[in-house]
Amino acid sequence: MEICIGEKYKITSDAYNVIINQRYQKESKEGEEIKFDYKSIGFYPNVEKACIALLDKELRESEAKAIKDLMLEIKNAKLAILAGIEK
Secondary structure (H helix, E strand, O other): OEEEEOOOEEEEEOOOOEEEEEEEEOOOOOOOOOOEEEEEEEEEOOHHHHHHHHHHHHHHOOOOOOHHHHHHHHHHHHHHHHHHHHO
């Protein structure tokens, strides 16, 4: 399984876990093309728990100053997750 969630995350799996991976920029030598890869940031027993954890992570990292802003962040995070799952 490999489900992209926006440009920042993807969900993969192995025989035992569902894994959230976050995109990062690899270090490159001067003059080389910028390369990106993914690193594992969480392991979960099923897709539902992984999606909930991803939503929680996005909310914890939010810079919302008001409940209205936070609700907008929740809506956007849910839409990104759903878009990845519906592909």
